[in-house]
Amino acid sequence: MVYDGPVLDNHFHLNRRGLFLDAARGFKQAGGTDVVLVHCPDFSAPPETYDGHREAYADTLAMAQSVRTEVELGVRVVLGPHPAAFAHQFERWVAEEGQSGRERAVQNYRHSIDAALHFVHEGQAHAIGEVGRPHWPVSDEIWDLSNELLEETMHLAAQEGIPLQLHVEGESASTYPDLAQRAVRQGMDLLKLVRHYSPPDVRSENTHGLTPSVLCGKGAIERLLETHEAARNGFFLETDYMDDPRRPGAVLGPKTVPKRTRQLLEGGMAEEVLWHTHHDLPMKVYGALEDV
Ligand SMILES: [Zn+2]
Incomplete structure (x- = not known):
């Protein structure tokens, strides 16, 4: 089975204290061509000022540039406040x-x-994310x-036609419809609302018009093969690779x-x-690489 097209991982993190460029090289050796590099805050000390955020993002942009020039992958960049960082700051400051403290947390967001x-305006980043809500039980507030x-x-x-990568709570029946309803109320094109860490049932009747980015563990193959024909927007594949030295290979290597791309081809x-x-x-969601 020959497939000579591109292979893009839609949710990939890099860490200068992790494998960093070697992780990108591993992806390339396996057949990868493009990554969507998602900013990962330093959860032990997330920024508390506008300048602090700028500095943290600038480092992610610098890592993206190193991957382009030293590994020769196509790189799109997603920058934004991780919902977990916000929730922890909120709890601590309140x-x-x-x-x-509540006002301070909102202002920092x-x-x-x-x-x-x-x-994004400078053309260096393609989307905002990962934004959303905590994936563990939290107070109503x-x-x-x-x-x-x-x-x-x-x-x-x-208003600005910017795509969002969403990080939301684990799967419940109300997750997709709730997100779709909120986004429609705010006037969003649902194609540009990308749900990261999506389960592999990609039928539109399930995703309610959002674009799923499927975390492609082993079990995802079969379900994707069964459901992809009913996915109006199509679907992305991702690993949520963390490049965390304490959890090597997490979430997926x-x-x-x-590898999953080859298995999907073999599966028909x-x-x-x-x-x-x-x-x-x-291209539809983020635009061309040359736009950067
Ligand atoms: Zn992530």
Whole structure:
């Protein structure tokens, strides 16, 4: 089975203290051609100021540039405030400062979005993310505030035509319809609302018009083969590779998307479907690489 098209991992992190360029090289050796590099905050000390966010994003952009020049992969960049970082700051600052801590956390979220927007406007970043809501049980207050800020970001994305990569709670029946409803209310084109860490059932009746980015563990193959024909937007494949030295190979290793692409072909998926996943869909959602 010969497939000579591109192979894109839609959610990939790099860490200078992890394998860094060697992870990108491993992906390339396995057959990969493009990564969507998603900013990962330093969870032990996420930025607390606008300038701090700018600096942290600038480092992700510098890593992207190294991957382009030293490994020769196509790289698109996604910058934004991780919902976990926001929730932890909120909890800590409210405990320390009460109401003003709440305001401080909201303001810091907005600074983080503004700093990302700056780089999108400069043409250095292609999307905002990962934004969303915590993936563990939280108080109603944090849940409601996370949703409020998410909708604010959806509104901005709609106005500016910017794609969002979403990080949301684990699967529940209400997750997709709830996100779709909020995004439609804010005027978003749902194609540009990409759900990272998506389960492999990609039927539109399940995804409600969002674009799923499927975490492609072993079990995902069969379900993708069964459901992809009913996916109106198509689907992305991703590893959520963390490049975390304490959890090597988590969430999935850097060679996984090329491997699953071959397995999908062997399982009977048409080449044109894979061209769509790895080329047409990224063009539609993020635009061309040359736009950077
Ligand atoms: Zn991630």
